[in-house]
Amino acid sequence: MKQLGKLLPLTAIIFLLTGCGELNLTALDPQGPVAQMQLSLIKLSLYIMIIVIVVVFAIFAYVLWRYREKPGDTHIPKQVEGSKTLEIIWTTIPVLLLIVLAVPNVMDTFTLANVEADENSITVKVTAHQFWWEFEYPDHNVIAGQDMYIPTDTKIIVQLEASDVMHSFWVPALAGKQDNVPGITNEMWLEAEHPGVYKGKCTELCGEGHWLMDFRVIAVEPDKFDKWATNMGEPEQEPATQLAETGREVFQASCIACHAVGGVGGNPVAGGPDLTNFGEREVIAGFLEFNDENLEKWLRYPAETKPGNTMPAFNHLDDSEMEALIEYMKGLKVLD
Template identity: 65%
Template sequence: MKNLWRALPFSFILLFLAGCGKQNLSALDPRGPVAEMQYSLIILSLLIMIFVIVVVAAIYIYVLVRFREKPGDNHIPKQVEGNKNLEIIWTAIPIVLLLILAIPNVMDTFTLAETEPDEDSLVIEVTGHQFWWEFEYTDLGITAGQDLYIPTDTRIIFDLEASDVIHSFWIPALAGKQDNVPGITNSLWIEAPEEGVYQGKCTELCGESHWLMDFKVIAVDPDTFEAWAQGMAEPSEELIEPADEVAAEGREVYEANCLACHAVGGEGGNPQGGPDLTNFAEREVIAGFIEWDADTEYDGEEVSALEGWLREPQEYKPGNYMPAFGHEAIDEDEMASLLEYLDTLRVLDDE
């Protein structure tokens, strides 16, 4: 029973770590060539370690049993030193194991380091901010925030940068981690053979809300991606001049309060501002992690998650640079029209 109580803390640690899979942030379910290469190296390393553990444990058990002290046997075993054959064996085996691990490591390292774009590649500049992600499609002339759209079966090259502190870009199902360092450009490439939504995250402690710095990679077929890119580059007039009266009033509220930091259809925003909002209503979450259909409370009243975020952003992401828009800045009627306008910001048709 005493030993059971000693094991209890470790049980809690394992239970806590099990919860880390909630967002499917696992490198053990590879979905692309880069992740598959890295996964194969993980498995190879694991097999080598298991082999070493089994061999050492077997030798230990053999020696323990073979040379154990027997009742009535008090003689001192013959003392020996030096055995050329054994020394060669236990020197050669680790070298062979290291070579088995090193050769594929070196080969894959050179393969992953090939980040020069070709005519079929798509280059995306990824900038980490406190605490959101900016994606600039340099060849297409468009910028997106939080949701990273990519075409399937296409080599995607990321040029990674940071605007403030060190961040780290990680899409576990598609590739390993790479740092975003201010003043330095790091690169990596991925390829998504299947359509789907892949969870991404910052893995470098970058401030108070580092743990909320999530993003999504949305892999779609090339035709859908082309339609999305076209909609981002040349959004409909409805986004700029909504036909709906309430949404039009919301556009005016947006221009008065949000245009300096957030762009819609290429209008507004600044390099140190917030994410591009052109396709804001297509996102599954607000601010990278807040569910759209969630309700919250502000000033004693129940409000939508989006309104709660606009009213008190520091309550959701402490340390971010989003200003708070209380009732004195945007009254209830203006907020209602702004929410209506934000809900129109789409570039893909609903299916």
């Protein structure tokens, strides 16, 4: 039992370090060709290191044992200086190992750096803001917030930019990481083999809310992606209920200046995420479980909920306005 008590925190630490339990937040279970290539390079270097360590330590142990001082030894052993054979062996082996490492590394580096478009690739411009993500699809004329929808089995060319400070785009299950730097466009590519939700994080300390600057890559079948992109570009639908209609009025009065819906509104400098498909998010602001209670908490106390973000507090809304607003927000959908 005592042993178990010691093991549990250790297991917890291992889980934390490997990111287990966090929606695919691991490079060890690749879900696309880029992550696959990266994992093979990691494995190749790891195996070579293991072989080197095992062989070196085995020789070390053998030599310690074989040439130890034995009872009855009277004089020091014959003194030698240098051995051509040994020198050649221990120069050649590392050179060969470095070649074995270098060839796939160089080849994969070129493949990974190839951000040329192919006939069905699509481009997504990813702009990082303190502390949220914007995804622009120039070929489809669509802007989305927080959730990056992509079609499966399609090369996605990712153009990374930042509006304020440096951030870093990281979706370990699909690709490595690359920095978003203000004034510079960095490019990379990724591809998802299967439909699924792959978690992403900002991995460049960018301010108070950095640790909550999460996003999701949502890979869907190409047909579904086309539907998504088409509907994202359509004007907003009439709200389904009277309550939602009332909520829409609140939204038009208080929120539209910063948040676009159906291509209307928003503010490229001081605004927040596009909310056209907000009702389809699994989390609010990248991290809060999506439910009425949390949405109300977010709208009333955004600064307390995600430190450092610039969304103003709407604690002055009365309960009926809040209820209507939440109803409206939940109805913002493009996929059903």
